[in-house]
Amino acid sequence: MQRFEYFTDDDVQKIHEATLHVLESVGVDFGYAPAVEVFKKAGCRVEGERVFLSPKMVMEQVAKAPSEYTLQARNPDKNVAIGGDNIAYIPCYGPPFVHDLDRGRRESTLEDYANFVKLSYASKSMDITGGMMAEPNDIPHARRNAEMMFASMRYSDKPFMGGAIGAEAARETIEMAAIVFGCSEAALAEKMPMISILCTRTPLAYDDRMLGAIMAYAKAGMPQLISSLSIAGATSPVTMEGTLVVQNAEVLAGIVLTQLIREGTPVVFSGSSSAAAMRYGTLSIGAPEMAVNTAATAQMARFYGIPSRGGGAITDSKLPDAQAGMESMMSQLMATLSGVHFVLHSAGILEGYMAASYEKFIIDDEICGMCKRIKRGEKADPEKLALDVIAQVGPGGEYLTHMHTFRNFRREFYTPIMEQKEAYAGWKEKGGEPIERAANRKWKEILEDYQEPGMPDGAIKDLEKYIEKKYGK
Amino acid sequence: MQRFEYFTDDDVQKIHEATLHVLESVGVDFGYAPAVEVFKKAGCRVEGERVFLSPKMVMEQVAKAPSEYTLQARNPDKNVAIGGDNIAYIPCYGPPFVHDLDRGRRESTLEDYANFVKLSYASKSMDITGGMMAEPNDIPHARRNAEMMFASMRYSDKPFMGGAIGAEAARETIEMAAIVFGCSEAALAEKMPMISILCTRTPLAYDDRMLGAIMAYAKAGMPQLISSLSIAGATSPVTMEGTLVVQNAEVLAGIVLTQLIREGTPVVFSGSSSAAAMRYGTLSIGAPEMAVNTAATAQMARFYGIPSRGGGAITDSKLPDAQAGMESMMSQLMATLSGVHFVLHSAGILEGYMAASYEKFIIDDEICGMCKRIKRGEKADPEKLALDVIAQVGPGGEYLTHMHTFRNFRREFYTPIMEQKEAYAGWKEKGGEPIERAANRKWKEILEDYQEPGMPDGAIKDLEKYIEKKYGK
Numbered sequence: 001m002q003r004f005e006y007f008t009d010d011d012v013q014k015i016h017e018a019t020l021h022v023l024e025s026v027g028v029d030f031g032y033a034p035a036v037e038v039f040k041k042a043g044c045r046v047e048g049e050r051v052f053l054s055p056k057m058v059m060e061q062v063a064k065a066p067s068e069y070t071l072q073a074r075n076p077d078k079n080v081a082i083g084g085d086n087i088a089y090i091p092c093y094g095p096p097f098v099h100d101l102d103r104g105r106r107e108s109t110l111e112d113y114a115n116f117v118k119l120s121y122a123s124k125s126m127d128i129t130g131g132m133m134a135e136p137n138d139i140p141h142a143r144r145n146a147e148m149m150f151a152s153m154r155y156s157d158k159p160f161m162g163g164a165i166g167a168e169a170a171r172e173t174i175e176m177a178a179i180v181f182g183c184s185e186a187a188l189a190e191k192m193p194m195i196s197i198l199c200t201r202t203p204l205a206y207d208d209r210m211l212g213a214i215m216a217y218a219k220a221g222m223p224q225l226i227s228s229l230s231i232a233g234a235t236s237p238v239t240m241e242g243t244l245v246v247q248n249a250e251v252l253a254g255i256v257l258t259q260l261i262r263e264g265t266p267v268v269f270s271g272s273s274s275a276a277a278m279r280y281g282t283l284s285i286g287a288p289e290m291a292v293n294t295a296a297t298a299q300m301a302r303f304y305g306i307p308s309r310g311g312g313a314i315t316d317s318k319l320p321d322a323q324a325g326m327e328s329m330m331s332q333l334m335a336t337l338s339g340v341h342f343v344l345h346s347a348g349i350l351e352g353y354m355a356a357s358y359e360k361f362i363i364d365d366e367i368c369g370m371c372k373r374i375k376r377g378e379k380a381d382p383e384k385l386a387l388d389v390i391a392q393v394g395p396g397g398e399y400l401t402h403m404h405t406f407r408n409f410r411r412e413f414y415t416p417i418m419e420q421k422e423a424y425a426g427w428k429e430k431g432g433e434p435i436e437r438a439a440n441r442k443w444k445e446i447l448e449d450y451q452e453p454g455m456p457d458g459a460i461k462d463l464e465k466y467i468e469k470k471y472g473k
Numbered sequence: 474m475q476r477f478e479y480f481t482d483d484d485v486q487k488i489h490e491a492t493l494h495v496l497e498s499v500g501v502d503f504g505y506a507p508a509v510e511v512f513k514k515a516g517c518r519v520e521g522e523r524v525f526l527s528p529k530m531v532m533e534q535v536a537k538a539p540s541e542y543t544l545q546a547r548n549p550d551k552n553v554a555i556g557g558d559n560i561a562y563i564p565c566y567g568p569p570f571v572h573d574l575d576r577g578r579r580e581s582t583l584e585d586y587a588n589f590v591k592l593s594y595a596s597k598s599m600d601i602t603g604g605m606m607a608e609p610n611d612i613p614h615a616r617r618n619a620e621m622m623f624a625s626m627r628y629s630d631k632p633f634m635g636g637a638i639g640a641e642a643a644r645e646t647i648e649m650a651a652i653v654f655g656c657s658e659a660a661l662a663e664k665m666p667m668i669s670i671l672c673t674r675t676p677l678a679y680d681d682r683m684l685g686a687i688m689a690y691a692k693a694g695m696p697q698l699i700s701s702l703s704i705a706g707a708t709s710p711v712t713m714e715g716t717l718v719v720q721n722a723e724v725l726a727g728i729v730l731t732q733l734i735r736e737g738t739p740v741v742f743s744g745s746s747s748a749a750a751m752r753y754g755t756l757s758i759g760a761p762e763m764a765v766n767t768a769a770t771a772q773m774a775r776f777y778g779i780p781s782r783g784g785g786a787i788t789d790s791k792l793p794d795a796q797a798g799m800e801s802m803m804s805q806l807m808a809t810l811s812g813v814h815f816v817l818h819s820a821g822i823l824e825g826y827m828a829a830s831y832e833k834f835i836i837d838d839e840i841c842g843m844c845k846r847i848k849r850g851e852k853a854d855p856e857k858l859a860l861d862v863i864a865q866v867g868p869g870g871e872y873l874t875h876m877h878t879f880r881n882f883r884r885e886f887y888t889p890i891m892e893q894k895e896a897y898a899g900w901k902e903k904g905g906e907p908i909e910r911a912a913n914r915k916w917k918e919i920l921e922d923y924q925e926p927g928m929p930d931g932a933i934k935d936l937e938k939y940i941e942k943k944y945g946k
Contacts, residue, residue, distance in 0.1 A: 001479055002477075002478045002479060002480070002481065004475075004477040004810060005475050006474055006475060006850075006851070007475070007851060007853070008475065010853075011851065011852065011853040014853040014858065015853055015858070018853075018858045018860055021860060022860070022863055022864075025864065026863060026864050026867060026868070027868065028868060029868040029869060050868065105897070201869075203863075203866065203867075203868060203869065203870060203872075204867070204868035204869070205868045205869050232885070232886075233872060233873065233878050233882055233885075233886070234871065234872055234873050235871065235872065236863075236872060237859035237862050237863065237872060237877060237878075238872065238877065238878040238881045238882045238885050238886070239856070239857040239858075239859055239877075239881055239885055240851050240857070240885070241851060241853045241854075241857035241858045241859070242857060242858055242859035242862065242863065242877075245858060245859070245860070245863060246863060275885075275886050276873070276882075276886075277894035277895070278882050278886065279892065279894070279895075280894060280895050280896065280899070281873060282894070282895070282896055284894050286894070287843075287886065287887060288843040288844070288846040288847045288887045289846070289885070289886060289887070291806075291847055292847060292851065296851075316893060316894050317893060317907075317908065318893075318897055318900050318901075318905065319907045320795050321794065321795055321798070321907035321908050321909065322793050322794055322795060322797050322798035322833070322836050322907070322908050322909060323798060323836075323893055323907075323908040324795050324798065325794070325795035325796060325797065325798025325799035325800075325802070326798035326799060326801060326802040326836070326839070326840050326843075327798075327802075328799060329798070329799040329800075329802040329803050329806070330802050330806055330843065333764075333802070333803055333806055333807070334806070334847075337477060337810065351896075351897055352896075354896075354897060355897075360795070363795050363796075363799070366799070367799050370760075370761040370799075370803065371761070373761040373762070374761045374764055374765060374807075377479075378479070378480060378484065378713050378714060378765065378769075379484065380480070380483075380484040380487040380488055380491075380714045381714075383712070384712040384713070384714035384715060385487065385488070385491045385712075385714045385715055385718060386710040386712055386714070386715035386718070387491055387494060387495070387718070389710050389715065390495055390499060390676075390709075390710065390715060390718060390719060391495075391498065391499050393676065394499060394676075394677070395499070395500065395501060395502040395523065395676060395677035395678045396502060396674075396676065396677070396678050397676060398707065398708065399676075399706055399707055399708065399709060399710055399711065400706065400707050400749070400754060404710060404711065404712075404715075405706050405710075405711040408711045408712055409706055409711045409749075409751050412705070412706075412711050412712055412713070412748075412762070413705075413706070413711070413748050413749075413751065413760065413762060414760060414761045414762070419752065420789060420790060420791075420796055421750035421752070421753060421755070421757050421759070421789050422750070422752075422753050422755070423753070423755055423824075423825075423827075424578070424791055424824055424827060424828075426753070427791050428791075432791065434790075434792045434794035434795070434796075435790065435794050435795050435796040436794065436795060
């Protein structure tokens with residue numbers, strides 16, 4: 001499949017130049033003394049927390065970030081390449097609530113988090129287990145990261161996402177990973193079994209917790225997303241281009257920091273900016289402007305030779321309804337066609353990141369499967385052109401019983417997770433249900449059939465000891 | 474916005490060459506003697522109904538079809554340009570059933586048809602009124618076309634779609650249009666107030682009714698879609714490329730016929746081929762393979778310099794649920810990004826063309842509005858880059874109250890038809906409804922507020938007389 005480019009090269013160049021101008025003349029606030037120190041040492045102009053970056057140093061440092069790298073899973077078959085022509089789908093991140101058709105909306109717990117780890121492990125389309133898929137509100141704050149990481153490492157053998165709340169959570173995640181992989185932290189930097197998302201405080205600022213984690217992960221050589229979520233019309237200009245300039249400036253400033261700390265630290269250029277719902281002054285992630293930002297983010301990241309993150313199966317809807325379906329497909333398909341490499345929020349999101357839905361997780365998994373089928377692309381070779389078959393069947397004939405059909409249909413056609421393809425009568429006979437009902441059965445079936453992938457000897461005990469030692473029983 | 478190209482130019486060339494090979498060596502069946510005569514006269518090799526077309530004659534005739542033209546509406550503000558960088562959205566076509574949340578699924582009537590004309594007239598996104606949006610099952614077969622055309626001409630002032638069932642329906646549509654526009658049929662050929670869809674009998678055949686209409690419209694110089702709907706794995710090869718070859722061969726053969734009858738007849742290269750749902754042996758229009766075919770159809774039509782038709786807000790779902798939303802957005806966004814010019818089925822379709830849904834019509838209208846916003850594109854000029862604004866607000870500031878936001882947000886942001894953007898609490902307070910409920914209120918509100926655009930003096934009486942004379946009271 002060829003790639004979709006939304007902006008012209010000329011517009012990309014203009015957005016780039018405007019970004020350099022902002023970094024040099026407006027600057028970015030870094031609310032964490034150790035970070036400001038790093039920039040000072042590197043010769044940047046600094047006024048209090050505000051750091052001004054010259055075009056020369058920005059381009060020099062950004063050039064040091066790798067354009068492609070691989071996250072090593074506990075199960076090597078599940079390693080994930082970030083960059084190039086690859087795309088990775090990663091489930092929802094951050095919701096404090098969960099939703100399902102049986103119990104409705106409620107505060108999420110550690111059990112919900114573990115359930116989403118299991119659903120991600122079982123999914124053909126989710127490449128990375130994810131992190132913070134649902135906030136474990138039933139666990140004391142201090143202990144949450146350790147419990148989530150334990151669940152991620154235990155219930156799935158895919159690469160996972162690390163904790164992001166401060167240097168402490170980052171250190172903890174690295175130490176626990178070292179236990180599971182039974183290796184030194186230096187060796188862990190070779191494996192890179194995880195990736196974390198660190199966010200700006202838009203507009204044009206970073207806070208101490210995020211900077212602490214950015215620096216800790218960079219020191220350890222762990223991959224991280226440097227992420228900006230500007231709200232056009234609220235935390236950035238109402239125009240797409242102005243928002244891209246702010247997003248760009250924030251992300252590049254953070255990437256420069258990672259490279260100053262450890263040259264070659266793997267990063268992802270992460271943009272999830274969208275429009276404000278002006279009537280409410282709130283963020284709208286189901287807006288078409290979000291899809292435009294996703295395509296543009298992929299283009300800007302390509303311009304800098306860094307893997308990109310954008311899009312996802314995201315919606316403002318409160319239920320897994322038609323709005324959820326159309327908004328989620330819009331952003332997911334746009335990310336897929338635009339060459340985004342890392343698609344966070346690929347499954348489960350409702351309510352503009354506020355809730356994780358069990359049914360929508362399955363529906364979005366279907367969306368991801370369809371998008372991957374489209375991205376797989378086509379090649380007009382003789383077997384695919386099938387000229388001999390067309391001649392044999394001729395006008396008015398049928399292809400259902402032809403060997404060529406049997407030989408190719410499994411590879412050629414996407415096979416849905418939930419069969420909702422029969423004609424009306426057959427569907428009615430089966431109960432005449434909307435798709436969220438089929439999804440409700442599906443996630444229960446997956447959790448019932450779930451079996452642990454298994455851990456290296458003693459790893460579970462050692463992790464339990466590690467957590468108990470830090471936080472008690 | 475730049476255009477998305479799915480296939481490489483090299484693959485497009487290969488599909489083209491394979492198509493010419495099929496047209497010359499396999500041939501196409503034309504089940505209508507007058508059509509076969511036209512090909513004979515033009516010097517084609519003919520065996521019974523089977524016509525073989527040489528590459529030379531195919532390319533010569535196809536080159537005569539215009540790449541861009543304008544349909545003139547009764548209201549000149551609503552003229553529609555077909556081709557170039559333009560895209561036109563046209564509602565559902567063909568369903569024998571209708572569905573709404575109050576009455577469920579039932580056979581459609583002329584009242585339903587008229588209602589969809591009114592909804593299309595009221596829509597900002599529907600560019601053409603449409604035709605056969607719901608089969609008027611309560612009207613005698615012979616009279617159906619006349620009644621539908623009367624409703625299309627009376628209740629909307631946009632361009633409309635003409636009857637397609639045989640030469641008689643085509644003649645009738647032209648005669649009725651001449652009454653409304655108060656002009657000769659020759660003059661009507663200048664105005665081109667309508668466009669019709671004529672379909673192949675896949676694989677590689679045409680039947681008498683479609684050929685009768687194709688020839689009648691071509692003689693009158695009326696624009697028409699030459700349309701192929703191959704079912705990969707059933708009526709064409711299971712591979713995308715093989716299906717494209719069959720679709721291409723059918724469409725090009727029909728276009729050649731139109732140009733032999735009247736050089737320069739405006740046509741649309743129309744492809745709506747998709748995958749079979751192998752488990753059921755039925756057509757699946759919600760499949761990702763349909764989106765691939767849509768992108769490829771746009772590319773092939775560009776290759777021949779002819780406007781294209783593909784995609785639409787189409788689904789296999791039986792209800793306006795998440796499946797309907799995601800499948801409809803997939804095909805509609807793909808059509809929009811791929812440079813399709815004429816998007817039939819842009820609103821209302823359920824059940825793989827079997828039912829027209831009142832609620833989904835409104836939901837799809839939202840999808841079309843979002844897609845048009847994306848297609849509008851962006852330009853990185855100073856007002857949009859907003860460097861001065863970014864400098865004024867600075868790090869940590871806010872943009873909500875800035876003049877630049879007030880000045881631009883209406884133009885910049887898409888405004889939803891149905892407001893479902895507020896946070897959970899506000900939505901819950903309003904009743905906590907899924908979007909199909911908001912759509913249910915919306916279509917009733919539109920039909921209640923509907924007012925006829927008005928007709929030229931006496932036109933309504935003359936049309937009534939015309940129908941009465943032909944079919945009685």
